Amino acid sequence: MLLCSINEPQSIKGKGFTGYIFPVEHPVYLTNEPLENRFTPVAADVVFAEKAITANIKSMSSSYHKRKLVIHKNLRKYTRQYIGFINEKGQRILWVNCIWKESSFCEGAQKDIISVSDGGTSYWNIKVNLDSGEKSLTKAPSFLSIFG
Numbered sequence: 001m002l003l004c005s006i007n008e009p010q011s012i013k014g015k016g017f018t019g020y021i022f023p024v025e026h027p028v029y030l031t032n033e034p035l036e037n038r039f040t041p042v043a044a045d046v047v048f049a050e051k052a053i054t055a056n057i058k059s060m061s062s063s064y065h066k067r068k069l070v071i072h073k074n075l076r077k078y079t080r081q082y083i084g085f086i087n088e089k090g091q092r093i094l095w096v097n098c099i100w101k102e103s104s105f106c107e108g109a110q111k112d113i114i115s116v117s118d119g120g121t122s123y124w125n126i127k128v129n130l131d132s133g134e135k136s137l138t139k140a141p142s143f144l145s146i147f148g
Contacts (some may be wrong), residue, residue: 009110012043012082017050019080019096020110028113035066039085041094044083048095049128057126077101079109092129098124 022028023040033116054075081097099106099114105106108114116123 002083009081011110012046014043014047014050016054016076017046017078017080019046019082021046021082021114022113024084026083026113029115039084039086039092041082041084045084045130046080046093047090049082049096049129050080052128053096053126079106081109087129091129094128094130096126096128098126 009022009026012019012021021041021043024038028038032068057075075098078098079101081099083095083097085093085095086094097109099115103122106114114123135142
């Protein structure tokens, strides 16, 4: 696993994923999460989230969408952005933006948090609860959630 850069989004690469960790100081817009309660994720948080995503995305994407999607077959083809929030219960939530590497949405993913309205399978995001012991899957209108 490789981490680089300080005080800017950090590049991270692991087994089956590449992306950027955004520090707590980076501005975040267009989210329902409390902006005053943020944290900077570390590599272990990303690895935990990626394992949860890999283990659950097939069932989540097929149950979330009416048509069968194959996001799980193409996870390596998405660049990730990792943004940390702390929920009202004090639990760490990792918001993971997944951006199709070949799409125009991916331009600038290493510098700014990408937000797209109705990106289809070219852009989607998922939230992973890093602290909860629960293994329940829930759906929400604008994102997929894994509590792990």
